[in-house]
Structures are given as C-alpha cells and as structure tokens.
Amino acid sequence: MLAVRVCEVRHAALDVLSFVLAPVDGGPLPACTAGAHIDVALPNGMLRQYSLCQTGPALRLYEIAVLHDRDGRGGSACAHRDIRPGDTLMISPPRNLFPLLPTGRPVLFAGGIGITPILAMAEALHAAGRDFELHYCSRSPERAAYRDTLARSAYAPQLRLYHDSAPEAGRLDAEAVLRRAGADAHLYVCGPAGFISHVCSAARQAGWDEGRVHFEHFAAPAAVAPPGGNGSFELLLARRGLRVPVAAEQTAAEALLAAGVDISLSCEQGVCGACVLPVLDGLPDHRDVFLSPAEREANRCFTPCCSRALSPSLTIDL
Ligand code: FES
Structure with missing residues (x-):
C-alpha cells in the first residue's frame, strides 16, 4: 500500500465529491492506464475501489470521485463524511481490469458516476489522436460529474449528454447508436448495473459479438438470496x-x-x-x-x- 495525502476535496456534482491525492513522500505516483482503479482504505476500515479520473505514465496527483450512495454499505458515506484535506490515506497501486484495446474505434457509454474511468479513456484517446464517441447519461445536469470539464474539452463535439430530467433534449437509444457504429467499433460501458445491462443487451440486439463489449461494474447489484435463504x-x-x-x-x-x-x-x-x-x-x-x-x-x-x-x-x- 502507498501513503497519500488528500490535497483537495471538491464538489464534483450533486452527491459527488472528488478527492485529489498526492504521495506523502512527494515522488511520482505509479503509472496507470485509462480504466485503472485503486483500492482506498477508508477511515472506517472498509476497502473500496475507485476509478482514476486521469491516468498516465508519470502522474503527480491521482483524482477519484465518490458518489454518496445512501443505500450502500457505508463506504461512500464514510468517504464524504470523514475524509478531509490534509488527511493521509493508504491506497493500493493502480490495477486495470477495464483496459482500452489498442485497436478499434471506441464507443464509450457512462451512466452516472461511471463517468470516472470513461473520462480517463476519453482523455487518453484524445491524447493519442484516436477517434471515439462518448454517450453520458445522468439523472439531471446537477448530477453529471465532470460535465463542465467535458463540455470545455477539445473532444466536446464527440460527446452526447442525456438527462432523465430533460427528456426533450433526447433520450439515449443505445441500440441505434450501436447499429450505426462500424464493424471495427468496441463498446466500453461503466455505470450502475441496470445501465450496463441495458447497454450490453442493446449491443446484442444490434448484433455485436461479446468480444467487442467491455464493461466495468463499480458496485455489485444487491445479492438476492434464494427463497429458502442461503444454505450451508x-x-x-x-x-x-x-x-x-x-x-x-x-x-x-x-x-x-x-x-x-x-x-x-x-x-x-x-x-x-x-x-x-x-x-x-x-x-x-x-x-x-x-x-x-x-x-x-x-x-x-x-x-x-x-x-x-x-x-x-x-x-x-x-
Ligand atoms: S474480493 Fe473482490 S471479487 Fe471477491
């Protein structure tokens, strides 16, 4: 584990805080690629995974964003309540279970706080001069973390925003988007379980094979015990x-x-x-x-x- 200092805590959206972390010893942080996450040991003893919003070979800062999940098991509530600028946290080195492939045209989908690894992917793809498109869904503009960052970015023309609270601005038709994408396209999706499952089934409907579909859950759907309860x-x-x-x-x-x-x-x-x-x-x-x-x-x-x-x-x- 690596000791980092919390340099800044920012309001990133309604119920979302972002935390900027720097190594306590001042050196560069371990390199990481888009889609990577770190484990963070929270003050209440829980270990939680958060995607890195920026990635690269020699970062001096890591940034993560945490949605306060009121139905969660207490990790996000603890992060929002107990982590303050100046605190020291222990984190793991980055791991990437959701990497971008070096080939194919990425079609990125983010639902809510699932924007964090997708933002890192958009930045990396833009920096590499690769073509891509990004579809970002949230319940309302106030809940869309990094909305301004994306709107100001050089790749803003490749971005489509959808808000449940403003359906007149257009609803996401994932199947239509995926039908339009070329045969070399790869789908990357992160967000709540229902969102991932909706987009993945749209990919199946659009005739995509599983090898071009990549997703990352940031929380498991609540486990449902069988009718008689769990057995031994x-x-x-x-x-x-x-x-x-x-x-x-x-x-x-x-x-x-x-x-x-x-x-x-x-x-x-x-x-x-x-x-x-x-x-x-x-x-x-x-x-x-x-x-x-x-x-x-x-x-x-x-x-x-x-x-x-x-x-x-x-x-x-x-
Ligand atoms: S500890 Fe993460 S899958 Fe089991």
Whole structure:
C-alpha cells in the first residue's frame, strides 16, 4: 500500500465529491492506464475501489470521485463524511481490469458516476489522436460529474449528454447508436448495473459479438438470496487436506479466514476479482459480477467473498 495525502476535496456534482491525492513522500505516483482503479482504505476500515479520473505514465496527483450512495454499505458515506484535506490515506497501486484495446474505434457509454474511468479513456484517446464517441447519461445536469470539464474539452463535439430530467433534449437509444457504429467499433460501458445491462443487451440486439463489449461494474447489484435463504456447504481444500464448513449466515471467505486460511480480499462484493479461487470439483453458485459468462459456465473458479455452492461441497485448489 502507498501513503497519500488528500490535497483537495471538491464538489464534483450533486452527491459527488472528488478527492485529489498526492504521495506523502512527494515522488511520482505509479503509472496507470485509462480504466485503472485503486483500492482506498477508508477511515472506517472498509476497502473500496475507485476509478482514476486521469491516468498516465508519470502522474503527480491521482483524482477519484465518490458518489454518496445512501443505500450502500457505508463506504461512500464514510468517504464524504470523514475524509478531509490534509488527511493521509493508504491506497493500493493502480490495477486495470477495464483496459482500452489498442485497436478499434471506441464507443464509450457512462451512466452516472461511471463517468470516472470513461473520462480517463476519453482523455487518453484524445491524447493519442484516436477517434471515439462518448454517450453520458445522468439523472439531471446537477448530477453529471465532470460535465463542465467535458463540455470545455477539445473532444466536446464527440460527446452526447442525456438527462432523465430533460427528456426533450433526447433520450439515449443505445441500440441505434450501436447499429450505426462500424464493424471495427468496441463498446466500453461503466455505470450502475441496470445501465450496463441495458447497454450490453442493446449491443446484442444490434448484433455485436461479446468480444467487442467491455464493461466495468463499480458496485455489485444487491445479492438476492434464494427463497429458502442461503444454505450451508463445505469447502474441501485439496492441497491442505482440510474441510472448512461454511454456515448459512457466513461467506466462504469468512469461513476460510476463520479457519486460519489466508486469502486475498478487496471489494468483498464480487466486483474486483481479488479473491478468485480455482475450483477442482463441485458446482459454484456464482453471485459475482467479475467472472465472464464463459468463466461462470466453466465452473473452474469462484469468488468466495460472495459466491456460494449449489453442490454440498466445493473442492478448492488450496
Ligand atoms: S474480493 Fe473482490 S471479487 Fe471477491
């Protein structure tokens, strides 16, 4: 982890604050590419992932933006309430699970706070002289973070803004946009789960293959327990010869940690992939948004922070 100082806290939109972070030791920050995020250790002990709004090879500052999610689990409320200029925070080096491909014409879609990695992508594409278009949807202009930055940018003509509160200005017809895009186009979408699913299904309707569709969730949709509630199951750790029971009210990750088995954890909501474990036998009940449809179908790995088992046990390569 890296210690950074909070240089500035800005109002970026209604319910959105942006935080500008500089390394405590004054040196350059680790290089990162558009779409990257960092883990931030919040003052309440939670670890949360935030996309970097600007990226590049030798940044002196990182900027993240946090939407106050009143229905969330407390991470964003803590960030808004407890992080002040001058505070020191611990962050991870950037990781990029949502990279831009070097070829193809990007069609960028952002919903709400999903603009953060998309803004970094637009900046990077413009700097590289690549053609792209950006469609940005928000509930109202006051809720559209970085609206002024985008409107003032040199690539403003490639930007379309849509606000639920101003439907007369035009509604997003994602399928029409994607039908118009050329055969070399690639879709990049970030935003709430419903927005991502809407745009991805529009891509399918428009005949796009999955290989040209790229998305990043910033929060997992709320997990829905099956009608009878969660069941218990058992983890069999093949290399250790250990059986770890997972009770109905605990996650597989909690059971492993309680049994003294060290595993990596970050988002703890099935978003980041930090906890993925290889499965040798058994049927996982995938509840994450990290694994691809093909990976879920193959059942060769699972995310113990949120996923469970459909079979009485799962044999793990641990
Ligand atoms: S800790 Fe992020 S997916 Fe499990």
